[in-house]
Amino acid sequence: MYDTAILIGRFEPVHAGHVALLREALARAQRAIVIVGSAYQARTPKNPFTWQEREAMLRGSLPLEDAARLNVLPVRDYYDEPIWAHAVREAVARLAGPQERIALVGHFKDATSSYLDAFPDWELIRMERQGGMDATTLRDAYFGATPDTVAAALAPLAADIPPATHRLLEQFARTPHYAALQQEWRMLRDYRQAWADAPYPPIFVTVDAVLRCRDHVLLIRRAHAPGKGLLAVPGGFIEPRETLWQSCLRELAEETHCAVPEATLRAALRAVTVFDHPDRSQRGRTITHAHYFDLGDARLPAVRADDDAAQAQWVPVDHLAGMETSFFEDHFHLLDHFLGLTAPA
Incomplete structure (x- = not known):
């Protein structure tokens, strides 16, 4: 049993794969610390939710007794992995004592998972991919809908969307942020489509x-x-x-x-x-x-x-x-x- 298990991600938004990793962290340690990345970015189609909204989704996906063992720490993007890794360590050190046994829960899905190698002194609990969902697929379905069709657009993905996430998505679709982000999402989609047939990405x-x-x-x-x-x-x-x-x-x-x-x-x-x-x-x-x-x-x-x-x-x-x-x-x-x-x- 570890003292602390760390889970790192953007959780934009929280889906069933994230929840499975979080539950594993809580099963392996007395408490879990979730590092929420891109914490202070402006809302964009890739980062539509504030870190506080993502914290609410994470906590809402757990029973109350497990949520009580969860700490959520926001960390900004530094666009420099050594500086970012140092910031993560400093954030964790403010909660975890120097003698604590710490584990890092995660899985290597692609090159973006290389950050897991930045913490060699934390024991890695290597997990297989949990379910077939990824946040990009969820965001594309979401921003391709309308406030009145969100439920139908998300229905094929419902098994991988925790109830707390589903509630927030439906509520958020009624805010001005949703319409503004949809406009951005469409523009970026069309922008990338314009060079999709190039032999190499520009x-x-x-x-x-x-x-x-x-x-x-x-x-x-x-x-x-x-x-x-x-x-x-x-x-x-x-x-x-x-x-x-x-x-x-x-x-x-x-x-x-x-x-x-x-x-x-x-x-x-x-x-x-x-x-x-x-x-x-x-x-x-x-x-x-x-x-x-x-x-x-x-x-x-x-x-x-x-x-x-x-x-x-x-x-x-x-x-x-x-x-x-x-x-x-x-x-x-x-x-x-x-x-x-x-x-x-």
Whole structure:
């Protein structure tokens, strides 16, 4: 018998396979700790539910006496496995004593399961796949329905959907979030379908401009899906005959009308960093080159939204940490890299 059994996942949403792993964790240990990933992401078709909603689904799938032995710990995405693994360890250490015997429950389904190798000092309880359900199939059925047809759309999958999850899905379908996420889901589906017949999945190259001035950073609010209404740094796809530098300047000008001379921006350039995590964008494999500029104590340049931006604004750097759930894709973590927004894990 272990003191603690750990289960790690996104649970978007909780299905019968997750519940089977959770019950195994509780059967093997005095208590279970569930690490809920992607905890502070904005709602997207891939991450539609808050970590609190996912916690409710997890607890609702258990008898009360088992739910009382469950701890749920939210952990943000870091898009860097060593940093993420350290954050998981630190979160667990706040609950589990140094002498506790800890097990990690999981199964290797594909390359995305490599995170299980990041905790060699926790004994692995290797499980076979539990049932035939995966969360992607469930989400596709769900967002392909309407509020009035959700029950019918989920009926073929009902055996793999715990009652607590089913209730939340039906309730959520009556909220404005559902309609907005459906629009995003359809756009992303059509986007991927457009290149589905290519011999190889495309790899997209983008640029982003992190422009700092007087301890403010320039942000846009996206005007279109994906990420409509979310905050982002100015940026976009490179054009075929542009360099990365030229694309960065063009996107900055098109989206914000920020009229800082090129020579001034070149002098203010502090770093160019590549962000290439395979899961950083739901549009497909997207590698961005983020250009970090610092204009120091100069007057804040005038900005005006245009092109793909619904709004352009200067935001104090010390406000950003409290805005994490409002950012598009990995843009909060991109800002964190340059500006140090989160405390070290």
